[in-house]
Amino acid sequence: MAKIGYARVSSKEQNLDRQLQALQGVSKVFSDKLSGQSVERPQLQAMLNYIREGDIVIVTELDRLGRNNKELTELMNQIQIKGATLEVLNLPSMNGIEDENLRRLINNLVIELYKYQAESERKRIKERQAQGIEIAKSKGKFKGRQHKFKKNDPRLKHAFDLFLNGCSDKEVEEQTGINRRTFRRYRTRYNVTVDQRKNKGKRDS
Numbered sequence: 001m002a003k004i005g006y007a008r009v010s011s012k013e014q015n016l017d018r019q020l021q022a023l024q025g026v027s028k029v030f031s032d033k034l035s036g037q038s039v040e041r042p043q044l045q046a047m048l049n050y051i052r053e054g055d056i057v058i059v060t061e062l063d064r065l066g067r068n069n070k071e072l073t074e075l076m077n078q079i080q081i082k083g084a085t086l087e088v089l090n091l092p093s094m095n096g097i098e099d100e101n102l103r104r105l106i107n108n109l110v111i112e113l114y115k116y117q118a119e120s121e122r123k124r125i126k127e128r129q130a131q132g133i134e135i136a137k138s139k140g141k142f143k144g145r146q147h148k149f150k151k152n153d154p155r156l157k158h159a160f161d162l163f164l165n166g167c168s169d170k171e172v173e174e175q176t177g178i179n180r181r182t183f184r185r186y187r188t189r190y191n192v193t194v195d196q197r198k199n200k201g202k203r204d205s
Helices: 017-022 043-050 067-081 100-138 154-164 169-176 180-189 192-204
Strands: 003-009 027-031 056-059 084-089
Touching: 003 017, 003 043, 017 027, 017 192, 027 043, 056 067, 067 100, 067 154, 067 180, 154 180, 154 192
Parallel strands: 003 027, 003 056, 056 084
Antiparallel strands: none
């Protein structure tokens, strides 16, 4: 049995120090600097391939593993199929329960309750945001959603360059930390297309 840690932050500008400190004592740590909205994270997939029966996957908080309820459930199923268990450090510990099957059952129930609570809280936040927007609109104060990147943002320009030089959206995400769905929106907004990539190739040849 081995304890395997997984840590994640959403962008390359953020650091993993707090999570890595909490994961001290595990046999191996996998870490990503990518959005939790996608399960196609290189180190997450490497961790899933690495774990074996009896291993314990440890994360500091459940949203480090993922933020989408459906994808979280799929990830937990993959961990269980491997015969491993998931331990979340900010949830109650089940170490005092000697029966392994009972410990696993209660642990899974606690995680499901946490997922339900987190999903409900996200819905309430969205509802409050929508109410706030309506109030702001009625007062003429609503300015709309602010864009995360400006057109001259160095990281976005680097992402466009990678794309125009042949990288896929997935490869751009891996190299820049910009979520591929976000990147596609910016490509559409600034008209950065595959045709431009082809044209660039012709000019460079």
